[in-house]
Amino acid sequence: MIKHHPSDETLFRYANGSLESGPRIVVAVHVGACTACAERIAGFEALGGSLLHDIEPEDMEAGALDHVMAMIDTGEAGRGKAAPAQRLPRADVGIRLPEVLDDCGIGPWRWIGPGVRWSRVTLPDDDSANVMLLKVVAGRKLPEHTHAGYEYTHILKGAFSDARGRYGPGDLDEADDDVQHQPIVDKDGECICIAALEGQMKLSGFFGRLIQPLFGG
């Protein structure tokens, strides 16, 4: 049973296309597992459809249709799926990942602190997005920390709890810089999440920030 969903604002930004690519893929993972959010996005997309339908039209340049027809004729269909970018390397991370991540590169698990490992997720269309898998061992308590900006975390396996509640498989935790929390992973098993940060921080800065609380620095 999913208890924690993205906010309406986040689903709205997913629907209108203004959510950054990192958070977008994490929300897509959630939506793939949550019919309630899929419905909400469909509703917000229908808002886009009705705004499009009702908007005051503006003349296209002369010959626009002929141009599109010519592209159809020559089969010069742009950068289609016919010529896919080379497949990104995918490490085995020990769990079956959601289908929406099929085109993403998945790095091997790397140690970043006691009981905590991460794996870099590379998006095929935006290699600058900060997306990662995180794996934390059972019972591990992370030091208290705050977030610099919005952070989106979808739980793939296991669960953690903090003052705000318990987050289990299928839950999406949307934490802003007001949230100060100290998550504890359930005792009966490890927890694996996919997480993205909003903003194009340098990876090193992101790591620094992640590692810092883990080492109490």
Added chain:
Amino acid sequence: MAVTIRDEGSLSAPEATRLMAAVAANRDRVAFAALFGFYAPRLKAFLKRSGMTPSAAEDVVQETMLLVWKKASYFDPARAGVSTWIFTIARNARIDRLRRESRPAVIAEAFDPSDQPDAPVSGEQAIIAVEREDRVREALDLLPREQADILKMSFFGEVTQSEIADAIGIPLGTVKSRVRLALGRLRQILDDLK
């Protein structure tokens, strides 16, 4: 080949669905031209309101309509109305273009959730999909005027929330809470569909 564009002042949802079916099943160019005649000028206006220059908007419209032709067989009236489906294609084409402008080295296509395989749709869901655009319109009419306006402005992303605040002369916090309220109301009305 020369195709004349009919002046499409209006296009009903069932008519649009019929045209899409003709494009998908018969690769019907006359049907496609009719869809182009209605949607291309509206997409252009939509994209310009979202902050694109006229020439960038023109490009993205052509790209979008080409994708409408190519992906016609993916259109499923049980999932979304034609306007909504075309909106999502334009949205993704716009994301794709903005990303290419900022990161020209990356050539992969933008992530497109509509390309993902879907679970089968129940009969009940199909009815909801057809009604959704109409229900959204009704919902907007039910919202207080200032909430509906802010929702529309936010959707196009033509201005930031702080610009909206400046324009209307209300604090940023009020804009944020109005958007939140409006989204909550809209969601409630849409949830009531079920």
